[in-house]
Amino acid sequence: MKSKPTTERTFEGLPVGAGIAIGIVHRHDSRAVVQVREHKIPVTKVRSEQHRVLEAAHEATNRIEVLQTQAKRMSGAAGEELGYILEAYQQMLSGSRLVRGVQKRIAEERINAEAAVMKEIGLMAEAFAAMEDQYLAARMADIREIGRRLVESLGGKDTPTGLDNLPANAVIVADELSPADTALLDPSKVAGLVTMLGGVESHTAIVARSLGLPAVVAARDILDDIESGAVIIVDGATGFVVIDPTPATLAKYRRKRAGFAKSQQSLKKLKTIAAVTRDGFRVHLHANIEHPSDVDGALAAGAEGVGLFRSEFMFMNRPDMPSEEEQFEELSKTVKKMGGRCVTIRTLDVGADKLGDGLGMKPGPNPALGLRAIRFALSRPKIMLVQLSAILRASAFGPVRILLPMVCTVEEVRQVRRMLTRVAAQLKRRGVKVADPIPPLGVMIEIPGAALAADALAAEADFFAIGTNDLTQYTLAIDCTDEAVAYLYNPLHPAVLRLIQFSAEAALAARIPVSVCGEMAGDERMTPILLGFGITELSMASTALPRVKKRILDLTLSAISGRVRRITSESDPGRVKSIVEDLNKLQETAR
Numbered sequence: 001m002k003s004k005p006t007t008e009r010t011f012e013g014l015p016v017g018a019g020i021a022i023g024i025v026h027r028h029d030s031r032a033v034v035q036v037r038e039h040k041i042p043v044t045k046v047r048s049e050q051h052r053v054l055e056a057a058h059e060a061t062n063r064i065e066v067l068q069t070q071a072k073r074m075s076g077a078a079g080e081e082l083g084y085i086l087e088a089y090q091q092m093l094s095g096s097r098l099v100r101g102v103q104k105r106i107a108e109e110r111i112n113a114e115a116a117v118m119k120e121i122g123l124m125a126e127a128f129a130a131m132e133d134q135y136l137a138a139r140m141a142d143i144r145e146i147g148r149r150l151v152e153s154l155g156g157k158d159t160p161t162g163l164d165n166l167p168a169n170a171v172i173v174a175d176e177l178s179p180a181d182t183a184l185l186d187p188s189k190v191a192g193l194v195t196m197l198g199g200v201e202s203h204t205a206i207v208a209r210s211l212g213l214p215a216v217v218a219a220r221d222i223l224d225d226i227e228s229g230a231v232i233i234v235d236g237a238t239g240f241v242v243i244d245p246t247p248a249t250l251a252k253y254r255r256k257r258a259g260f261a262k263s264q265q266s267l268k269k270l271k272t273i274a275a276v277t278r279d280g281f282r283v284h285l286h287a288n289i290e291h292p293s294d295v296d297g298a299l300a301a302g303a304e305g306v307g308l309f310r311s312e313f314m315f316m317n318r319p320d321m322p323s324e325e326e327q328f329e330e331l332s333k334t335v336k337k338m339g340g341r342c343v344t345i346r347t348l349d350v351g352a353d354k355l356g357d358g359l360g361m362k363p364g365p366n367p368a369l370g371l372r373a374i375r376f377a378l379s380r381p382k383i384m385l386v387q388l389s390a391i392l393r394a395s396a397f398g399p400v401r402i403l404l405p406m407v408c409t410v411e412e413v414r415q416v417r418r419m420l421t422r423v424a425a426q427l428k429r430r431g432v433k434v435a436d437p438i439p440p441l442g443v444m445i446e447i448p449g450a451a452l453a454a455d456a457l458a459a460e461a462d463f464f465a466i467g468t469n470d471l472t473q474y475t476l477a478i479d480c481t482d483e484a485v486a487y488l489y490n491p492l493h494p495a496v497l498r499l500i501q502f503s504a505e506a507a508l509a510a511r512i513p514v515s516v517c518g519e520m521a522g523d524e525r526m527t528p529i530l531l532g533f534g535i536t537e538l539s540m541a542s543t544a545l546p547r548v549k550k551r552i553l554d555l556t557l558s559a560i561s562g563r564v565r566r567i568t569s570e571s572d573p574g575r576v577k578s579i580v581e582d583l584n585k586l587q588e589t590a591r
């Protein structure tokens with residue numbers, strides 16, 4: 001067979017995990033189907049063939065147990081998710097309908113074990129696919145994965161796409177990685193991830209960030225031009241992927257990798273240092289978390305509190321609603337783990353791209369503009385009351401703030417405040433301990449109308465958190481799930497900046513705290529401009545925190561604040577971008 005040319009090729013995708021990986025390609029094409037040959041067996045072989053299935057299930061279970069031990073060593077949401085999936089695999093394998101179905105098929109159809117497994121898997125996968133429930137449809141991938149593992153354990157055809165037998169220093173190049181796929185990978189052997197599909201919020205991106213792996217997603221067509229065993233470079237900061245690099249390219253990226261490792265080391269040393277600019281302005285850096293297990297990462301990065309706790313995780317991937325008790329458990333666990341640092345709990349923010357299976361939400365004609373977030377919660381007061389009660393009970397264990405998503409009018413805030421007062425009174429009457437005074441109630445500024453009415457909202461709210469992700473998409477009328485308009489997404493658009501500035505000024509005038517908790521807060525290039533607007537609280541992914549702190553420590557705010565204020569009078573986004581670049585350069589050279 002003619003081998004492919006080994007000239008250097010470069011692909012570009014979206015960078016989703018910082019750092020540089022230099023490793024060996026491991027192709028993982030989930031589109032490739034496991035091929036097994038079916039043949040008839042004599043009746044005398046039925047028992048031994050059924051026995052083979054039991055043995056194979058046992059072996060596959062043992063291998064999953066090894067992976068479970070590895071999962072426990074991983075920190076954060078990815079480790080926890082991995083644990084759940086592996087447990088589900090164990091259940092599917094232990095005396096389950098699958099194994100029984102396969103055995104029955106062997107006896108009735110008199111076929112070999114491998115073929116019986118694939119037939120049974122096909123049948124189950126079809127049944128799951130027919131269910132319109134997103135969560136159950138996703139389980140289809142898990143069932144296929146189990147089938148693949150069973151066939152592998154049967155010693156049939158090797159599974160060419162298996163991820164549990166990786167060579168050291170592997171860079172997985174895949175069409176897409178499902179939770180089932182990532183559950184099977186051994187993080188100690190993976191150097192980086194590249195996928196053809198997916199976006200910055202895809203499962204791959206989340207896993208890469210929480211494992212601290214360099215990763216690039218949306219690297220189109222890369223699988224067509226790549227073979228396992230090739231040398232690959234993944235630049236998780238720029239989105240470039242280089243295959244079969246020349247010695248000169250390799251040397252360049254080795255230097256870059258060494259530089260990155262060095263800067264990571266020096267950033268770690270910043271953990272206990274307060275974020276203060278050169279001219280003495282104190283900034284508070286908080287973490288955005290999505291699960292109680294993310295607290296470890298937040299504390300390791302030196303977060304002073306949780307500026308945004310997205311509570312949606314409790315409502316996802318389940319067919320029913322979480323009870324007040326369950327919510328209280330998760331929230332109080334988080335508050336306790338934060339050890340006296342404030343936790344800002346955002347009430348349920350579902351709708352549009354975030355769906356909760358058990359909520360019975362009916363997508364309206366335009367979900368992004370429909371009954372979502374606070375609107376949905378107020379339309380189902382029971383949901384809100386239960387959540388407020390759980391939050392209030394958790395507030396007995398440490399400082400808590402309550403944050404409302406997608407607020408549009410002052411009436412929404414008043415309505416929740418009335419509910420909050422009522423629930424607190426009921427709890428107190430029952431002798432249940434809650435914080436006294438009850439936690440502050442804040443609003444997210446993420447609708448342009450809310451930003452423009454920020455002065456009115458500031459009179460009702462105890463604090464503001466500016467959600468620049470949604471604020472940008474709604475201001476510029478971009479559906480962020482639509483790739484065709486992705487190029488227009490720009491938090492540096494003058495309109496977005498003016499809204500941030502206006503909201504910050506309204507909060508400062510009303511003397512209420514204001515933070516930014518969208519992705520912009522975690523981009524150190526934006527730090528000078530946000531501080532220049534008078535914002536002294538930023539909340540971001542824990543992994544971004546040391547870099548932002550470093551930028552703050554290098555900053556002389558008084559030297560740039562005049563230029564930052566003038567930035568909002570610019571009308572050209574390109575000009576704004578070059579001013580921001582200048583501001584950053586100015587600070588770099590001032591060091």
Ligand code: PEP
Pocket residue numbers: 308310349446466467468469470471517518519
């Ligand atoms: C935002 O919109 O900026 C935000 C922080 O909320 P989320 O990303 O959870 O929608």
Ligand code: MG
Pocket residue numbers: 446467469470
């Ligand atoms: Mg939002």
